[in-house]
Amino acid sequence: MTTLERPTAGTAGGTAIDPILASVLQRRVDAIAKEMATMLMRSSRSPIFNEIGDLVTVLFDKHGRTLAQAEFAAIIAFGAQPPLEYIIDYFGDDIAEGDVILHNDVYTGGNQNADTGVYLPIFHEGELVGWAAAKGHMADIGGMTIGGYNPSATEIWQEALRIPPVKIMAGGVLRKDVWDFVGANIRIDFVMEDIKSMVGACTVGSRRLVELLGRYGRGTFDAHMDYILDSSEKQVRAEIGRWPDGVYHGESWMISDGLDPTRRYEVACDITVSGDEVTFDFSRTDDQAPGITNMPPASAMGAVRIAFLMLVAAGGINIPTNDGLFRPVHTVFRPGSLLNPHFPAATIFGNQMCDEVVDAIMSALADALPDRVTAGWNKFICTALNGTDPRTEQPFVTLTVFQRNGPGAMKGTDGWDALGFTGTAGQMRSPDPEMFELSSPHFLEYHEYLPDSAGAGQWRGGLGTRSAWRCYGDSEIGVTIGESVESEGGAPGAGLFGGGPSGMNRMTVEYPDGTTHEWGSKELVELPSGSVVRSVSGGGAGYGDPLLRPADLVADEVRNELLSAEQARIRYGVVVDAATRTLDAEATAQLRNTRKGGQ
Structure with a gap:
């Protein structure tokens, strides 16, 4: 019973509540959501789904309240519910068993146009009882560039085919006209096969929920779900x-908007804690950008929820991720701002701004909740690559999310090495290197931890990574998706309470003619066959005075080649013999004593 309150008998809606049954049902709906995700990943065609897991599956009740979700990509998971609110209002009573609804539009609740959702109403004994949803990042969904990422876009129509709620199946029958219309606007055939897999995952979720209702009864199930929420x-x-009650202020910065690499945008958060409720107000955030670096409010709300869950989890509390979890949490995003742009602003980069939202929240609460916040994360960067595969003469799209950055440390815990993007909360996977090479025309030269990349501290930040891959696609184009690029003057994540800052990112293209190019954070470049991309993703920031880190831990990292002997001395005041990699305890004590002023 770790995920519910202490068991107490009671009633809900006139139905007697069995706390043990409530726990069983809560775990059962969680299992259904996970089964849906497993089915989707194993039946889909796109490596973005079956290798990376850039997707989510969710079960809702008939009102659109989240009962359970399998959040491989958390920023998408928390972006699945706002479209359903719109869908329920849009169709009203015009919902029947066998309907399947497709949606991606960021101006009717979506979080990113590439993140397309399938919504299936669930009926039991002729009545609507819930919804199953599958949502994921499509390899292509139309727009001016295959894959959707183009820093020169200035309006939503250039990024993707906008899909407001539309039935692709009605009463269990495929609407061939609608299906063909969507398919005609997508360049890659297997995307439509992935949509079929999403429908299949939702069908599995529907069957499992109906089985559950058949076993326990509609009244018992609904009453116990209310109890769980x-x-x-x-x-x-x-x-x-x-x-502690109060009003707290934090900021973070985004460098480059895709059109102007020198532009700086502030993401500012004012947090009000009052009793048992908290409000995250981003009204001071800068006005919307002219290009792709705008964040729809559904995505911004998802980023707030990710940061909030980090803070809650740091307290050692395990709470089911459902509608009840966020009832005391309120968000404000000013219309016309970077986090709530006016139509028809471009928004494809919005999910990646989760880094800035989380950073602003953590910096705001550092003094109020020092035991729960993390130091600054290195902001994520990866690339979206597309072109024609000469082996098949077919178009390809891939995301290089194996570029893993380091998260910040927190009190009592080092940052997790190479965790990656805040928006996926460490759950979205890196593609298998062999599958990366098989599914796209690339050869991965190396991918490994980046020594000396962790921000120093009593608890150090997570390590970053370095990677390199050779391109041999025809007409290949790459787009960087990220932040904290060294050549643009990006800002590192801040250390806390004496900890060192995070690392920075660097992307270099080595062309076949021997020339090189420093790749910016949001830049489209051509990649002729034979080009090599070298990537450095920095580590996270540290927490606490580095001189308080146990010397034997520092020496262990030198022995494991995660830290050089030189940086051990400079950052931590720890003396390790570079040849034998053994700790010199006496020299370390003397050096640290000197650093502390002989105290």
């Missing part, structure tokens, strides 16, 4: 109630 709300309210 209320229990989650009570737990999170009790957790917020332990936070």
